[in-house]
Amino acid sequence: MNAPLPNDLLPHHERRPVPAVMLQALRDRFGERCSTATAVREQHGRDESPFPVTPPEVVVFCESTEEVAFVVSQAAAHAVPVIPFGVGSSLEGHLLAVQGGVSIDLSRMTAVVRVNAEDLTVTVQAGVTREQLNREVKDLGLFFPIDPGANASLGGMAATRASGTNAVRYGTMRENVLGLTVVTASGEVIHTGTRAKKSSAGYDLTRLFVGSEGTLGVMTEVTLKLYPLPEAVSAAVCHFATVDGAVNATIQTIQMGVPIARCELLDANAVRYVNAQSKLGLREQPLLLMEFHGSDAGVKEQAELVQAITAELGGEDFQWASTPEERTRLWTARHKAYFAGMQANPGCRTVTTDTCVPISHLAEILQSSIDEADACGLPYYIVGHVGDGNFHLAYLVKEGDAEQRAVAEQLSMQMVQRAIALEGTCTGEHGIGLHKMGFLVDEAGAGAVAVMREIKRALDPKNIMNPGKIFAL
Amino acid sequence: MNAPLPNDLLPHHERRPVPAVMLQALRDRFGERCSTATAVREQHGRDESPFPVTPPEVVVFCESTEEVAFVVSQAAAHAVPVIPFGVGSSLEGHLLAVQGGVSIDLSRMTAVVRVNAEDLTVTVQAGVTREQLNREVKDLGLFFPIDPGANASLGGMAATRASGTNAVRYGTMRENVLGLTVVTASGEVIHTGTRAKKSSAGYDLTRLFVGSEGTLGVMTEVTLKLYPLPEAVSAAVCHFATVDGAVNATIQTIQMGVPIARCELLDANAVRYVNAQSKLGLREQPLLLMEFHGSDAGVKEQAELVQAITAELGGEDFQWASTPEERTRLWTARHKAYFAGMQANPGCRTVTTDTCVPISHLAEILQSSIDEADACGLPYYIVGHVGDGNFHLAYLVKEGDAEQRAVAEQLSMQMVQRAIALEGTCTGEHGIGLHKMGFLVDEAGAGAVAVMREIKRALDPKNIMNPGKIFAL
Numbered sequence: 001m002n003a004p005l006p007n008d009l010l011p012h013h014e015r016r017p018v019p020a021v022m023l024q025a026l027r028d029r030f031g032e033r034c035s036t037a038t039a040v041r042e043q044h045g046r047d048e049s050p051f052p053v054t055p056p057e058v059v060v061f062c063e064s065t066e067e068v069a070f071v072v073s074q075a076a077a078h079a080v081p082v083i084p085f086g087v088g089s090s091l092e093g094h095l096l097a098v099q100g101g102v103s104i105d106l107s108r109m110t111a112v113v114r115v116n117a118e119d120l121t122v123t124v125q126a127g128v129t130r131e132q133l134n135r136e137v138k139d140l141g142l143f144f145p146i147d148p149g150a151n152a153s154l155g156g157m158a159a160t161r162a163s164g165t166n167a168v169r170y171g172t173m174r175e176n177v178l179g180l181t182v183v184t185a186s187g188e189v190i191h192t193g194t195r196a197k198k199s200s201a202g203y204d205l206t207r208l209f210v211g212s213e214g215t216l217g218v219m220t221e222v223t224l225k226l227y228p229l230p231e232a233v234s235a236a237v238c239h240f241a242t243v244d245g246a247v248n249a250t251i252q253t254i255q256m257g258v259p260i261a262r263c264e265l266l267d268a269n270a271v272r273y274v275n276a277q278s279k280l281g282l283r284e285q286p287l288l289l290m291e292f293h294g295s296d297a298g299v300k301e302q303a304e305l306v307q308a309i310t311a312e313l314g315g316e317d318f319q320w321a322s323t324p325e326e327r328t329r330l331w332t333a334r335h336k337a338y339f340a341g342m343q344a345n346p347g348c349r350t351v352t353t354d355t356c357v358p359i360s361h362l363a364e365i366l367q368s369s370i371d372e373a374d375a376c377g378l379p380y381y382i383v384g385h386v387g388d389g390n391f392h393l394a395y396l397v398k399e400g401d402a403e404q405r406a407v408a409e410q411l412s413m414q415m416v417q418r419a420i421a422l423e424g425t426c427t428g429e430h431g432i433g434l435h436k437m438g439f440l441v442d443e444a445g446a447g448a449v450a451v452m453r454e455i456k457r458a459l460d461p462k463n464i465m466n467p468g469k470i471f472a473l
Numbered sequence: 474m475n476a477p478l479p480n481d482l483l484p485h486h487e488r489r490p491v492p493a494v495m496l497q498a499l500r501d502r503f504g505e506r507c508s509t510a511t512a513v514r515e516q517h518g519r520d521e522s523p524f525p526v527t528p529p530e531v532v533v534f535c536e537s538t539e540e541v542a543f544v545v546s547q548a549a550a551h552a553v554p555v556i557p558f559g560v561g562s563s564l565e566g567h568l569l570a571v572q573g574g575v576s577i578d579l580s581r582m583t584a585v586v587r588v589n590a591e592d593l594t595v596t597v598q599a600g601v602t603r604e605q606l607n608r609e610v611k612d613l614g615l616f617f618p619i620d621p622g623a624n625a626s627l628g629g630m631a632a633t634r635a636s637g638t639n640a641v642r643y644g645t646m647r648e649n650v651l652g653l654t655v656v657t658a659s660g661e662v663i664h665t666g667t668r669a670k671k672s673s674a675g676y677d678l679t680r681l682f683v684g685s686e687g688t689l690g691v692m693t694e695v696t697l698k699l700y701p702l703p704e705a706v707s708a709a710v711c712h713f714a715t716v717d718g719a720v721n722a723t724i725q726t727i728q729m730g731v732p733i734a735r736c737e738l739l740d741a742n743a744v745r746y747v748n749a750q751s752k753l754g755l756r757e758q759p760l761l762l763m764e765f766h767g768s769d770a771g772v773k774e775q776a777e778l779v780q781a782i783t784a785e786l787g788g789e790d791f792q793w794a795s796t797p798e799e800r801t802r803l804w805t806a807r808h809k810a811y812f813a814g815m816q817a818n819p820g821c822r823t824v825t826t827d828t829c830v831p832i833s834h835l836a837e838i839l840q841s842s843i844d845e846a847d848a849c850g851l852p853y854y855i856v857g858h859v860g861d862g863n864f865h866l867a868y869l870v871k872e873g874d875a876e877q878r879a880v881a882e883q884l885s886m887q888m889v890q891r892a893i894a895l896e897g898t899c900t901g902e903h904g905i906g907l908h909k910m911g912f913l914v915d916e917a918g919a920g921a922v923a924v925m926r927e928i929k930r931a932l933d934p935k936n937i938m939n940p941g942k943i944f945a946l
Contacts, residue, residue, distance in 0.1 A: 116831065116833065118724070118728060118832070118833040119831040119832055119833045120727075120728070121831065160673055161671075161672075161673040161677070162673070163671055167671060171648070172671050174671070174677065174680070175644070175648055184920070184924065188920050189920070190918060190920040190921045190924060191917070191918060191921060192917070192921055194896050194897055194898050194916065195831040195896040195897070196829040196830055196831060196862055196863075196896070196897040196898045196901065197829065197831075197832070197861045197862055197863075198634075198636055198640060198645050198647070198829055198861055198863060198898075198901050198902065199634075199829060199898035199900065199901060200633055200634040200635070200684055200827075200898075200900045200901065200902050200903060200904040200905070201898050201899055201900050201904075201905060201909070201912075201913055201916055201917065202684070202905055202913050202917060202921075202922070202925050202943055202944070203681060203684065203685055203689075203925045203928060203943075204634070204647065204677075204680045204681060204683065204684050205917075205921060205924060205925065207647070207677045207680035207681070208676060208677060208680070208681055208928075210677065211673055211675070211676065211677050212676055216676075227730065228728065228729065228730035230730070251591070254593075255591060255593070255701065256701065257700065257701035257703070259732075295774055297770060297771075297774055298770075298771055298774065301768055301770055301771065354673075356669040356670065356671055356672060357669055358589065358592040358594065358668045358669060358670075359591070359592055359670070360589065360591040360592045388670045388671055389669055389670055390669075390670075390671065423667050423668040423669070424667055424668070424669045425667050425669045425671075425672035425673075425674050426674055427672065427673045427674050428669065428671050428672060428673065429671065429673050430673060431673040431674075432673070432674060432675055436674070439674075440674055440675050443667065443674055444664070444665070444674065444675060444678075445663060445664060447657070447661050447662070447663040447664075448663045448664060448665055448675075448678060449675070451657065451663060451678060451932065452675050452676045452678065454931045454932055455676060455681075455928055455931060455932070457931065458927045458928060458930065458931030459924065459927055459928070470675055470676075471675070
């Protein structure tokens with residue numbers, strides 16, 4: 001087992017300077033949208049991971065595919081690293097400029113290029129966030145379901161193959177990206193996919209770029225599937241004496257083919273934190289937070305079935321969130337669990353895991369991880385997209401306390417080992433970034449990682465696209 | 474627009490001989506499972522396309538991943554082409570040994586390696602066919618939905634990114650392959666994906682190999698999603714005065730988010746052919762053949778909704794196929810439409826298209842294609858997975874009649890042009906093979922095809938994996 005990269009220690013890389021002639025070319029073209037100000041650079045040299053800030057040499061705020069192509073062409077000509085930047089919400093060190101170079105900020109590319117309501121598709125620029133997209137298509141009776149905790153950009157979500165609470169029903173970015181506009185490492189613009197729902201035409205470049213974390217090109221436009229807003233939505237919470245009970249109810253629900261839209265676990269600690277932050281007054285014991293989408297009758301039927309399953313498996317106090325306001329309050333609290341955990345533990349940093357296992361192994365891995373976490377004495381909580389077998393165990397460690405951090409990292413590593421042994425993955429939705437490069441080799445094997453590396457070398461021979469991420473070259 | 478390859482004319486390739494030392498090594502290892510008999514070679518030098526038989530030099534019947542790795546290692550050492558062969562049902566010339574070499578027959582790799590009913594996953598060897606798989610998991614209350622017309626092997630289905638009548642609800646091979654065992658071009662064995670439902674761990678090699686038509690490696694095992702057999706299944710047929718009416722009813726159904734499981738169009742000609750073959754007694758006018766999966770109440774609700782939609786849009790004579798026998802009869806007839814067309818037109822070959830467009834453009838492309846087909850005077854029929862925007866217009870041309878074939882090819886080409894102009898694809902489910910290499914460039918653009926080519930060169934530097942397919946190197 002490869003250890004994860006300790007998260008105060010960046011791997012050593014030579015920084016590759018931006019030559020004066022290139023800097024001048026960027027300044028000439030972008031004026032004030034090309035910045036070398038320390039504050040701007042530092043803001044672009046970090047993400048939500050605990051790695052130390054590692055700024056790029058220059059930040060360019062692009063507003064079009066053509067502008068991105070110009071920057072990448074310059075970078076290619078001078079063999080300078082390029083790091084695409086959305087809203088900075090990634091969690092594994094994806095955005096750190098370990099070799100220096102140019103951060104391409106895409107956050108001003110916020111045009112919804114085209115909505116095709118009749119085809120349930122939309123094309124957006126990469127800087128559009130998931131919340132903006134949903135605001136813009138709501139009046140058409142449509143929505144986009146993928147919802148990582150942060151209000152991430154759709155380019156960033158595609159780059160990390162993100163998912164969230166709705167994935168159990170609607171899939172992840174893997175299933176929901178139809179096509180891309182990509183600036184390749186040579187600065188050329190290509191289009192992948194079409195608006196057709198399926199295709200057997202050649203290699204699936206769309207899904208190669210989705211999840212490639214900026215290492216193969218810069219995605220500037222994303223074509224996505226949309227869904228009709230369900231006729232009826234209903235949410236419920238159900239408490240359990242143990243995490244085990246909640247997981248067993250989930251497994252039964254999935255195995256019976258109930259098309260549940262969301263099925264989230266919060267352990268007692270997570271409930272306590274979100275209660276404190278959002279004043280929810282939930283019973284502080286493990287709970288499932290569920291949502292059902294469909295017709296009026298369909299939602300009722302699903303919910304009754306799940307209510308019967310939970311009752312049989314020790315669920316207590318099954319309660320409906322009957323109004324949209326109540327639902328929104330619950331889901332907002334769930335999305336803020338990460339911040340609630342930090343708020344409840346002032347001066348702490350979060351060390352979080354992101355494993356995903358076949359659902360039959362979920363109870364087992366959760367129980368052993370809970371036993372270890374309880375024994376170590378650090379504050380922790382668990383939230384999980386348990387319908388998919390994906391969960392996050394988050395330790396809260398005192399900022400600067402090396403011993404606590406070492407304990408948390410060690411336990412996290414053991415959990416990943418366990419997940420991989422159980423035919424699972426080291427990351428369900430956050431990506432590899434810097435932190436999990438060792439785990440990727442454990443999971444995929446040296447042979448598969450060698451194939452990834454060959455693809456990278458072929459498509460980015462100068463290693464300028466977000467170098468040093470996913471695997472060492 | 475690039476013309477398709479006329480299907481009696483193979484592109485010129487130098488054949489690459491199998492050296493005596495390699496042939497001996499194969500004979501030593503495989504004994505009678507290594508054949509150079511003309512009949513065996515000819516059987517492996519063709520598929521369901523009209524291209525002339527182009528046999529490999531030798532056929533090896535492999536029974537394990539290790540055996541495949543041995544053959545590929547030999548081929549790599551001697552720079553000899555390798556063509557994976559399942560049941561031979563592909564349609565675009567995928568299996569023709571245009572540069573000679575070794576056909577690796579996987580049809581004896583028929584082990585269902587592992588069923589994990591509780592996780593709804595199964596791992597099969599590549600030679601397992603879809604019908605075998607469904608027989609083996611039926612008693613567990615499970616099924617695998619992807620159903621191309623032929624009883625194809627799951628390796629072949631993965632290689633062509635196949636789909637079929639259930640894709641509108643369950644997706645294609647793209648969505649349903651979780652992981653693969655692949656023998657790479659160097660003869661190394663790698664594993665892609667895990668049994669976890671989702672992952673953000675590195676490049677999506679699974680989906681790169683799915684649809685790569687044997688040009689990047691040989692898939693020897695496939696891990697697939699399974700689904701619980703629905704509690705209730707109900708099928709219906711509904712006739713329409715025009716294809717347009719049937720398509721509009723389909724569009725409305727999809728846009729309303731009805732989770733219809735199958736939604737197939739047959740034009741009047743197709744109905745006539747399947748009537749003749751299967752004695753169905755259907756009214757010989759355009760019809761939709763639909764199926765609904767769910768709970769008893771859910772199926773009833775879906776069906777009533779669709780019945781109301783069809784009634785509003787000119788549907789006539791909505792009829793239930795209430796018994797399982799009746800359903801099976803209808804769907805079997807649908808699956809045999811290809812053969813019914815040939816049976817009704819003795820001495821004819823089928824020239825079929827496989828375009829897929831955004832559903833809003835479906836009525837438009839179908840109508841103009843029908844107008845052209847009617848005007849040309851050749852027998853033709855249309856069957857379509859219209860819920861996905863995918864359809865096949867098949868011309869029946871007299872064997873050896875160059876003029877008829879030229880007409881059919883010209884009209885097919887015009888239809889593909891139209892599909893691409895309407896943001897669709899030249900192939901929804903059959904693949905590129907030899908026939909559609911020109912169309913791929915039209916659809917994806919030279920830049921995207923260049924990226925595919927770079928991947929191919931990186932992963933198969935000696936160009937031994939099914940060379941000459943998808944794109945010219």
